Amino acid sequence: MSNVGIVIVSHSPLVAEGTADMVRQMVGDEVPLAWCGGDPDGGLGTSVEAILAAIDKAWSEAGVALLVDLGGAETNSEMAVEMLPEERGGKVVVCNAPIVEGAVIAATEASGGASLQDVRRTAEELSAL
Amino acid sequence: MSDVALTAEVLLEHEVGLHARPSVKLTKLAKTFQSRIELSPGPDGPWIDAKSIVKVMAARAPKGTVLQFRAAGDDARAALDALVALVRNDFETGAAGEAE
Numbered sequence: 001m002s003n004v005g006i007v008i009v010s011h012s013p014l015v016a017e018g019t020a021d022m023v024r025q026m027v028g029d030e031v032p033l034a035w036c037g038g039d040p041d042g043g044l045g046t047s048v049e050a051i052l053a054a055i056d057k058a059w060s061e062a063g064v065a066l067l068v069d070l071g072g073a074e075t076n077s078e079m080a081v082e083m084l085p086e087e088r089g090g091k092v093v094v095c096n097a098p099i100v101e102g103a104v105i106a107a108t109e110a111s112g113g114a115s116l117q118d119v120r121r122t123a124e125e126l127s128a129l
Numbered sequence: 130m131s132d133v134a135l136t137a138e139v140l141l142e143h144e145v146g147l148h149a150r151p152s153v154k155l156t157k158l159a160k161t162f163q164s165r166i167e168l169s170p171g172p173d174g175p176w177i178d179a180k181s182i183v184k185v186m187a188a189r190a191p192k193g194t195v196l197q198f199r200a201a202g203d204d205a206r207a208a209l210d211a212l213v214a215l216v217r218n219d220f221e222t223g224a225a226g227e228a229e
Binding site for chain 1: 149150153156157160161180181182183186
């Protein structure tokens with residue numbers, strides 16, 4: 001699949017999974033999609049390892065756009081991006097957009113075959129409204 | 130729009146208007162055509178890019194709006210027919226109002 005992939009990173013697995021459900025139901029199956037959230041003990045949190053695994057799951061040669069919630073989700077996502085192998089490094093971006101709305105809109109854009117830059121720009125247009 | 134544009138209009142009967150899910154469907158369909166496609170909630174505009182999910186959603190066209198489309202390009206006719214059919218078929222969802 002050559003469409004940009006979407007990864008959802010929330011502190012809460014329920015938020016992440018629910019957001020992914022919205023993307024699947026509203027946009028469909030044309031975009032690779034993965035989510036992660038929560039710490040291994042069932043509490044709130046994010047982990048670099050889980051984010052890397054989600055990026056791997058949603059991997060697309062066209063790149064992967066990350067939608068994240070607060071604080072640690074963002075810093076851990078940025079850390080995960082830095083830890084990617086060199087050939088993937090330039091193809092993963094963290095979008096500065098609200099997680100739910102951003103995920104649906106990024107996926108809509110991605111489903112039409114848009115580039116990673118266009119997917120990110122469209123998600124970030126939201127914040128300018 | 131500089132080229133000669135074809136136009137079409139259709140009454141928006143979807144219960145929640147042009148909200149999230151209908152907007153996604155409309156935008157996705159518009160993107161499958163090469164033509165430049167715009168829509169407006171009335172004959173006098175404002176005209177917005179029908180391929181922009183953010184702009185279509187932000188238009189917040191309510192139920193009862195007569196949506197205007199205009200398209201310019203090789204597949205403009207097919208694009209308008211498909212978009213009008215989507216709106217007329219209630220966005221192919223029996224569950225109006227399920228997701229605003």
